[in-house]
Amino acid sequence: xxxxxxxxxxxxxxxxxxxxxxxxxxxxxxxxxxxxxxxxxxxxxxxxxxxxxxxxxxxxxxxxxxxxxxxxxxxxxxxxxxxxxxxxxxxxxxxxxxxxxxxxxxxxxxxxxxxxxxxxxxxxxxxxxxxxxxxxxxxxxxxxxxxxxxxxxxxxxxxxxxxxxxxxxxxxxxxxxxxxxxxxxxxxxxxxxxxxxxxxxxxxxxxxxxxxxxxxxxxxxxxxxxxxxxxxxxxxxxxxxxxxxxxxxxxxxxxxxxxxxxxxxxxxxxxxxxxxxxxxxxxxxxxxxxxxxxxxxxxxxxxxxxxxxxxxxxxxxxxxxxxxxxxxxxxxxxxxxxxxxxxxxxxxxxxxxxxxxxxxxxxxxxxxxxxxxxxxxxxxxxxxxxxxxxxxxxxxxxxxxxxxxxxxxxxxxxxxxxxxxxxxxxxxxxxxxxxxxxxxxxxxxxxxxxxxxxxxxxxxxxxxxxxxxxxxxxxxxxxxxxxxxxxxxxxxxxxxxxxxxxxxxxxxxxxxxxxxxxxxxxxxxxxxxxxxxxxxxxxxxxxxxxxxxxxxxxxxxxxxxxxxxxxxxxxxxxxxxxxxxxxxxxxxxxxxxxxxxxxxxxxxxxxxxxxxxxxxxxxxxxxxxxxxxxxxxxxxxxxxxxxxxxxxxxxxxxxxxxxxxxxxxxxxxxxxxxxxxxxxxxxxxxxxx
Numbered sequence: 001x002x003x004x005x006x007x008x009x010x011x012x013x014x015x016x017x018x019x020x021x022x023x024x025x026x027x028x029x030x031x032x033x034x035x036x037x038x039x040x041x042x043x044x045x046x047x048x049x050x051x052x053x054x055x056x057x058x059x060x061x062x063x064x065x066x067x068x069x070x071x072x073x074x075x076x077x078x079x080x081x082x083x084x085x086x087x088x089x090x091x092x093x094x095x096x097x098x099x100x101x102x103x104x105x106x107x108x109x110x111x112x113x114x115x116x117x118x119x120x121x122x123x124x125x126x127x128x129x130x131x132x133x134x135x136x137x138x139x140x141x142x143x144x145x146x147x148x149x150x151x152x153x154x155x156x157x158x159x160x161x162x163x164x165x166x167x168x169x170x171x172x173x174x175x176x177x178x179x180x181x182x183x184x185x186x187x188x189x190x191x192x193x194x195x196x197x198x199x200x201x202x203x204x205x206x207x208x209x210x211x212x213x214x215x216x217x218x219x220x221x222x223x224x225x226x227x228x229x230x231x232x233x234x235x236x237x238x239x240x241x242x243x244x245x246x247x248x249x250x251x252x253x254x255x256x257x258x259x260x261x262x263x264x265x266x267x268x269x270x271x272x273x274x275x276x277x278x279x280x281x282x283x284x285x286x287x288x289x290x291x292x293x294x295x296x297x298x299x300x301x302x303x304x305x306x307x308x309x310x311x312x313x314x315x316x317x318x319x320x321x322x323x324x325x326x327x328x329x330x331x332x333x334x335x336x337x338x339x340x341x342x343x344x345x346x347x348x349x350x351x352x353x354x355x356x357x358x359x360x361x362x363x364x365x366x367x368x369x370x371x372x373x374x375x376x377x378x379x380x381x382x383x384x385x386x387x388x389x390x391x392x393x394x395x396x397x398x399x400x401x402x403x404x405x406x407x408x409x410x411x412x413x414x415x416x417x418x419x420x421x422x423x424x425x426x427x428x429x430x431x432x433x434x435x436x437x438x439x440x441x442x443x444x445x446x447x448x449x450x451x452x453x454x455x456x457x458x459x460x461x462x463x464x465x466x467x468x469x470x471x472x473x474x475x476x477x478x479x480x481x482x483x484x485x486x487x488x489x490x491x492x493x494x495x496x497x498x499x500x501x502x503x504x505x506x507x508x509x510x511x512x513x514x515x516x517x518x519x520x521x522x523x524x525x526x527x528x529x530x531x532x533x534x535x536x537x538x539x540x541x542x543x544x545x546x547x548x549x550x551x552x553x554x555x556x557x558x559x560x561x562x563x564x565x566x567x568x569x570x571x572x573x574x575x576x577x578x579x580x581x582x583x584x585x586x587x588x589x590x591x592x593x594x595x596x597x598x599x600x601x602x603x604x605x606x607x608x609x610x611x612x613x614x615x616x617x618x619x620x621x622x623x624x625x626x627x628x629x630x631x632x633x634x635x636x637x638x639x640x641x642x643x644x645x646x647x648x649x650x651x652x653x654x655x656x657x658x659x660x661x662x663x664x665x666x667x668x669x670x671x672x673x674x675x676x677x678x679x680x681x682x683x684x685x686x687x688x689x
Contacts, residue, residue: 001290002235004235005235005238005242008242009292020071021072021075022074022075024076028057029054033046033081034082036082043080044422045145048146050201051146051423052146053078054200055153057073062157062160067168067169068192069192070192072246072250075250079202080419086099092415094412094415096369098252099417101364102260102353103204103356103367104207104364104365104424105359106360106428107361108191108195108208111426112180112181113181115180116150116151118180119147123143123144123426126140126433132435135436136435139431139436142437143423143425146197147426150194151177154193158170158173176189183221183228184222184233185222185228188237191208195244202419204259204260207260207261207353210348210360211279212275212276212283216279219278237283238286241287241295244261244292245294248293248294259294259353260352260353260354261296264299264351265297265324266301268300270344276309284312284313288319293660297313297325298324299324300327300329301327301329301625302329302330303629307626310625314618314622314625317607317621317638318618320639320640320659320661322661325351325602326602326629331634332600334595335596338595338596340446341359345363345444346359351600352600354600355637356368356540362443362444363444364439365446365447367600370447371449371450372406372450372452372539373405373550374518374522375453375456375460375557375567376453378456378461379554381394382480382558391465398457398461402521410526413447418439420439421438425438430442444535445534446537446538447535447536448600450542450599451541451542452547453543453554453568455505455515455567455568455577456559456568457518458514459503459504459574460557460558461518462501462559463560465510465514467496474493479493482556494562495560498561499560503559504573504588504589505574505584505588505589506588507587513591516593519592520592523596539596539598539599540599540601541594541600541634542599543569548680551567559574560576561576566680566683568604570602573585573588586636589633590628590632591632600634604636606640606641607638607640608640611640625638
């Protein structure tokens with residue numbers, strides 16, 4: 001890393017740029033909603049005006065040594081509704097999370113290529129047509145407000161750059177204020193401005209999509225024409241990565257680090273060519289050098305991906321970033337097609353904030369709208385255990401509970417309301433032509449349901465099948481009494497269930513077949529359901545934060561887990577499973593029919609830092625990842641941890657400010673996590689290779 005970037009990196013880590021930050025109240029825009037309410041301003045225009053005011057109040061700041069600018073100086077985004085208005089909205093609508101458009105993959109590519117000026121003309125031309133109704137006119141006018149506001153801020157940054165003698169930066173800003181990018185630096189600067197704008201528009205979990213594909217033509221142009229050397233291009237790339245860490249502590253999420261700034265590398269085109277290019281490799285190198293939590297790296301791979309890609313990814317795993325996360329095209333693309341996505345769109349998939357598979361530019365999927373606890377479905381069926389003549393009969397009761405839970409979940413998602421987002425709409429396909437805000441939907445409007453506690457559920461059923469139905473080693477009454485008392489009155493039964501029963505993750509065919517059946521039942525429970533926007537429901541193997549929430553009221557379970565113990569995050573083995581090595585785990589978790597649970601959710605493995613002693617260990621880990629992909633696994637993420645260091649970080653956080661861990665689908669600084677998430681990371685099984 002060159003000295004200029006090292007200094008800028010330290011400047012950001014020390015948060016010196018926070019000296020320029022003000023609150024919305026300090027800028028005088030905190031009470032816009034009250035004015036909106038008095039004047040009866042429509043929600044569509046409220047969003048545009050708030051964005052305009054956010055842009056107006058930003059102070060142009062150029063940090064020491066910067067070439068790619070834009071720093072957030074207004075911390076909080078004013079809400080468009082008053083409290084009483086919002087309560088009224090919530091009484092008649094389903095509100096997802098914060099109510100704003102989030103967790104989708106914008107079309108940065110088109111605006112970077114055409115420029116804001118051309119996009120403005122496109123909107124004006126659409127307004128001029130005679131077929132635009134009142135709602136459409138309001139929408140298009142709100143988009144124009146956003147374009148003008150962003151162009152104004154770019155112009156003020158240009159003025160600031162000239163005042164400071166940064167004429168090359170000013171020239172770039174002058175170009176991208178109206179025109180499309182023609183160079184790598186211009187493309188990165190315009191991408192930064194657009195990405196910045198989405199956060200300031202109160203959208204969140206904004207991914208960067210297939211960055212190495214849409215930015216590659218600009219990179220290649222500059223290299224081929226002698227405008228940049230590869231080293232100069234790399235320096236610009238590293239600086240862009242640094243910008244993703246500037247304002248991320250202002251971005252909303254469940255925890256610091258949960259901000260959705262993911263990029264996807266690689267994949268194949270329709271002709272089967274692997275698209276991992278020079279820029280893809282530079283992205284891995286930049287993350288390796290910077291050692292920061294953003295952007296999160298995801299690599300699309302398949303059974304024919306070159307070994308070097310897995311090895312380069314393993315180098316990032318070695319230093320403990322918690323990424324890259326791998327997604328398997330051999331499973332994901334057919335799975336998406338099975339769910340109704342066109343082949344062309346399926347081939348263009350990216351991941352959302354964490355792992356969910358989404359289509360850039362054309363999808364308003366809500367991929368984390370709810371979660372279903374498979375472990376809880378097993379618990380609810382247990383009263384029928386004593387009356388079940390065989391395992392198959394009892395499993396029918398479990399499946400029935402899964403269907404009932406799916407009914408309950410899907411019945412909640414009625415009259416969905418999302419706050420309009422004219423800025424995001426500009427960056428999504430078809431919105432200008434239709435003259436409709438992206439909050440109302442797009443080409444795909446599917447809902448994703450997380451599935452939690454798979455291993456807990458599968459292990460519980462495996463214990464019942466092996467020891468109750470087949471082995472006759474305990475009665476239903478004894479089990480129910482032990483569960484009610486959290487095994488305190490029957491430690492012998494607890495040990496039997498915990499230590500002797502088959503477990504998913506040990507390459508045990510019985511347990512793995514049960515896990516497969518549970519996921520099949522989950523998919524069947526959602527099959528054929530259509531949401532109010534005409535989309536379908538997708539089952540998934542991810543958990544998000546539900547692995548904490550669903551464990552709280554679960555109580556003790558028939559796998560020998562006590563009430564206070566965690567359930568695993570995502571698609572992972574039980575935390576107390578007697579490990580037989582990572583190979584057994586990947587064999588178990590590649591057996592299910594993963595094309596059916598294509599909302600996504602990675603197998604998560606933890607490795608002890610001592611694993612990485614030499615280059616051979618990196619090669620071995622790369623081959624382990626490839627084995628999972630070749631066996632048919634759909635998604636994989638790896639953590640490199642040291643239990644001793646994590647415990648010390650809890651006791652002495654000031655000594656471990658830069659310690660990074662993978663939480664559920666994102667990487668964050670360990671000392672900034674809530675204790676429940678810290679403890680879960682500490683409790684996970686650490687493997688060797």
